[in-house]
Amino acid sequence: MKSLNIWYFSSFIISILVIIPVLTVFTSFFQSTSDYIELLQNTFLYDYIYNSAALLLGVLSLTFIIGVGCAYLVSFYKFPGVNFFKWSLILGFAVPPYIYAYSLTAFFENYGTAYTLLKSLFGEGNYNSLIPKFDGMIGAILSISFSIYAYVYILTRASFYFQSHNLIELGKNLGFSKMKSLFNIIIPSARPAIVAGLSLVAMETLSDFGAVDFFSINTLTTAIYNSWLSFDDLVFSNQLSFYLLIFIFALFILENLSRKNAKYHSPIQGGIKVKQKIKLKGINSLFAFSICFLIFFLSFIFPVGQMLYWTIIYPKNLFDLNFISLLINTVLLVSLSSVALIVFSFISNYGNRIAKSKTLNFLTTISISGYALPGIILAVAYITFVAWFDETIINFFEIKSIKKIFIGSILGLVIAYFVRFYSLSCNGLKSSYEKLNKSVDESSYLAGYSKSKTFFKVHIPYLKSSIFFVFILISLEIIRELPITLILRPFNFETFATTAYIYASQDLLEAAAVPSLFLVLTATLFILIISRYILSENYE
Amino acid sequence: MSRNFLEIKNVNFKIDEDIKVRNMSFNIEKKGDIVCLLGPSGIGKTTILRSIAGLEQINKGIIKLKSKIISSEKINVEPEDRNISLAFQENSLFPHYTVEKNIYFGVEKKKNNRGLDPRKIIKILNIGNLLTKYPHEISAGEAQRVSLTRSLVSNPDLLLLDEPLSNIDENFKEEIQIKLKQILKQHRITTIIVTHDSNEAFYLADKCGIILDGKLKQFDEPYNVYHSPNSISVVKFLNRGVLVPAKVTGEFTLENEDLGLIKGNFVNIHKVGSEVKLLLQPEDLEHDDTSNLQLEVVDKKFKGSSFIYTLKTNSQKLISVFVHSHHIHQHQIKDRFGIKKPIHIKHLVCF
Numbered sequence A: 001m002k003s004l005n006i007w008y009f010s011s012f013i014i015s016i017l018v019i020i021p022v023l024t025v026f027t028s029f030f031q032s033t034s035d036y037i038e039l040l041q042n043t044f045l046y047d048y049i050y051n052s053a054a055l056l057l058g059v060l061s062l063t064f065i066i067g068v069g070c071a072y073l074v075s076f077y078k079f080p081g082v083n084f085f086k087w088s089l090i091l092g093f094a095v096p097p098y099i100y101a102y103s104l105t106a107f108f109e110n111y112g113t114a115y116t117l118l119k120s121l122f123g124e125g126n127y128n129s130l131i132p133k134f135d136g137m138i139g140a141i142l143s144i145s146f147s148i149y150a151y152v153y154i155l156t157r158a159s160f161y162f163q164s165h166n167l168i169e170l171g172k173n174l175g176f177s178k179m180k181s182l183f184n185i186i187i188p189s190a191r192p193a194i195v196a197g198l199s200l201v202a203m204e205t206l207s208d209f210g211a212v213d214f215f216s217i218n219t220l221t222t223a224i225y226n227s228w229l230s231f232d233d234l235v236f237s238n239q240l241s242f243y244l245l246i247f248i249f250a251l252f253i254l255e256n257l258s259r260k261n262a263k264y265h266s267p268i269q270g271g272i273k274v275k276q277k278i279k280l281k282g283i284n285s286l287f288a289f290s291i292c293f294l295i296f297f298l299s300f301i302f303p304v305g306q307m308l309y310w311t312i313i314y315p316k317n318l319f320d321l322n323f324i325s326l327l328i329n330t331v332l333l334v335s336l337s338s339v340a341l342i343v344f345s346f347i348s349n350y351g352n353r354i355a356k357s358k359t360l361n362f363l364t365t366i367s368i369s370g371y372a373l374p375g376i377i378l379a380v381a382y383i384t385f386v387a388w389f390d391e392t393i394i395n396f397f398e399i400k401s402i403k404k405i406f407i408g409s410i411l412g413l414v415i416a417y418f419v420r421f422y423s424l425s426c427n428g429l430k431s432s433y434e435k436l437n438k439s440v441d442e443s444s445y446l447a448g449y450s451k452s453k454t455f456f457k458v459h460i461p462y463l464k465s466s467i468f469f470v471f472i473l474i475s476l477e478i479i480r481e482l483p484i485t486l487i488l489r490p491f492n493f494e495t496f497a498t499t500a501y502i503y504a505s506q507d508l509l510e511a512a513a514v515p516s517l518f519l520v521l522t523a524t525l526f527i528l529i530i531s532r533y534i535l536s537e538n539y540e
Numbered sequence B: 001m002s003r004n005f006l007e008i009k010n011v012n013f014k015i016d017e018d019i020k021v022r023n024m025s026f027n028i029e030k031k032g033d034i035v036c037l038l039g040p041s042g043i044g045k046t047t048i049l050r051s052i053a054g055l056e057q058i059n060k061g062i063i064k065l066k067s068k069i070i071s072s073e074k075i076n077v078e079p080e081d082r083n084i085s086l087a088f089q090e091n092s093l094f095p096h097y098t099v100e101k102n103i104y105f106g107v108e109k110k111k112n113n114r115g116l117d118p119r120k121i122i123k124i125l126n127i128g129n130l131l132t133k134y135p136h137e138i139s140a141g142e143a144q145r146v147s148l149t150r151s152l153v154s155n156p157d158l159l160l161l162d163e164p165l166s167n168i169d170e171n172f173k174e175e176i177q178i179k180l181k182q183i184l185k186q187h188r189i190t191t192i193i194v195t196h197d198s199n200e201a202f203y204l205a206d207k208c209g210i211i212l213d214g215k216l217k218q219f220d221e222p223y224n225v226y227h228s229p230n231s232i233s234v235v236k237f238l239n240r241g242v243l244v245p246a247k248v249t250g251e252f253t254l255e256n257e258d259l260g261l262i263k264g265n266f267v268n269i270h271k272v273g274s275e276v277k278l279l280l281q282p283e284d285l286e287h288d289d290t291s292n293l294q295l296e297v298v299d300k301k302f303k304g305s306s307f308i309y310t311l312k313t314n315s316q317k318l319i320s321v322f323v324h325s326h327h328i329h330q331h332q333i334k335d336r337f338g339i340k341k342p343i344h345i346k347h348l349v350c351f
Helices: A004-030 A036-042 A045-076 A082-088 A097-108 A113-122 A136-148 A150-162 A165-173 A178-189 A191-207 A210-214 A220-229 A234-259 A282-313 A315-320 A323-355 A358-372 A375-396 A410-433 A438-446 A451-480 A483-488 A496-505 A509-534 B045-053 B099-109 B118-124 B140-153 B170-186 B198-204 B222-227 B232-238
Strands: B006-015 B018-028 B034-038 B062-065 B068-072 B084-087 B158-162 B190-195 B207-212 B215-220 B242-248 B253-256 B260-266 B275-280 B293-302 B306-312 B318-324 B336-339 B343-348
Touching (some): A004 A234, A004 A375, A045 A082, A045 A191, A097 A113, A097 A136, A136 A282, A323 A496, A438 A451, A438 B099, A451 A509, A496 A509, B006 B045, B018 B215, B045 B190, B118 B170, B140 B158, B140 B170, B222 B232, B242 B318
Parallel strands (some): B158 B190, B260 B343
Antiparallel strands (some): B062 B068, B242 B275, B293 B336
């Protein structure tokens, strides 16, 4: 077909470009490296691995309990405020782990906010010894968990929503108690969604840099950063990334194998039967309300309150902040990256839709693995590739070095964001695309419209709400993103995230509060805009 | 030189590498003719329509429309350049457009469209009250009528309808069938209809094609397909009678051990003395209470205007007999049921 080749070719090229950083990490395995590897093996390597594993285990456990617990309460029970908690419990997502970490420390540290509160309530006293300290590993686990448990909550809630009503009634018929039904029927049936949520949590945890760096926890991610910055060993940095990636992929394979051919819930033909929620009374109602309120408070009100408190107490920081410049920089990055991501994701999806090619489908599947690549690994892999390309290909043709164009530039940042968030954008559009029957395209062809015209006249109008959703989702991720921005940004180019990080790393938590507050409020606004979509029955 | 409106010659119809129908040939001679393709589910009827529309490629044979090759091993005119319209069986309406916008979608593209007046078709198919609604707000039957309207108003050279009335309520179906035939004939719209409903096909079609076992088994006028099926497989597919053993005893006669002498005109020539299988359709036998040929009733189906009695012969064969439902009396199961003798069947279909 005449226009097929253009779409096929474009999709093919996009997929290949996005795969490059992943390939760079994998090829590093075969390259020689400096003595740093030996030094590390004899010293901290096992500590790094142990810390990463402990962090992962802690965060997975906590997010499972919070995410599934809250989803269960708001999905199956009626109690005061349930409709408010349904969406407010996702607001924690607006607070990145590193900002949560600043708040946690600021509140509980010696002579911190907690101390001030106690002092103003009860007068002078030796409160520092009474106030618990949430730093180190515990602090990192809490910060990351409260920031990203929403992944588990959103997906599990959607799964509970779709769960066949018969399944719940089956439990009642079998004489199961509520707890027995929860553990024997409801949770096993929602397993794919829970595991999908936990997988996202695992990826985010392993790739977290801001919070673990703040609490001085040495994990594989910080090791990657150190091997590159302190020892100038890009190859070993990539090799560490390789091991981390293998670990992440192993998690997915294990989960897939464990599922075998088991089938789980599916939407019932003829629509979803609205579940009759169980109305809670008395102490049970108070308990459910308290649990949800506590999680909402800890995940959102607490960090925002802390940032707001500092901003009010130290207004000078507010006026010192170059707000306009930070806003322009953030808007610039968000708009350039979103446009690039949405346009290319569209091309790739449409190419796949009309090409019916298994090769292209495989390539696209691989290309979206960029999201599994922690930001820090991606940044390092990107620099490695550009350096290699510059030193071999560009050098061979004796052209002027391209390093300055692609590293430490807006373009470089946009490319790295593109690779990192390509799966988010591509899958976001894909899930909506898949709901559009292919005979709709064919009807358009038969009405006399070419493939390109069908794309503009049928697909774009159909997907406009998905485009908006994807745009907001990408914006949210870019605003929160830290390591890529930190490593690849141009000199003197700051965003809210990097400004907060820089102040915090200089122990100026009060000053970090202002950019953090702006970041969180912007992210909250974005989440509120898309909350209806996230929580709708269409989302899974 | 071929003057056929549509010519399909030795075509293999396939999806990817899976050949569904092999070496198929048939023609639509005149503009405005209606052809119905009948066959069991999954046999490849939809694949044939999709290939004619250009949505699937063929790797053998030629498809010509108005003497121009539109599909062959080397040529594949793009669907948008064929001026062929296909109404899909499943809902293929644009979900983000209203019913009205869906209907006018095809019309908008063809600026010099001198086809049917959409308002007229909307009125005939009774969908005027749906125009402002979105596809998800209407029923499957209504969506099918909208889809049919969209295809009709685009003024195609060839209209392809894939099970166009499958989702429409039974009580409304006949009315739509009549209206559809009126529109197609009045405006001379050449049409190929795919259906599994033989009654629908016999009513709408000028010619019927029976597709079985990956082949076009019979392509003929509906009357001939019904009364003179050309193979046992077509008989079995149409499921309108039973095959009983008989011996040819003369130029116009044969003999069955249970029914005795049967007279009629052979559709095909058979040698006197040869053993054959005779097709007995419910309309072939007449009821007569006074006859000495009495068989046991084993089943009775009420069809509204008629009863179909299933009778057991002495050799344990089951045969069906049609009786008008206003017949003076009814027979019950296990009753004796008389068959008028001598038996005379207009078309003696033997294999």
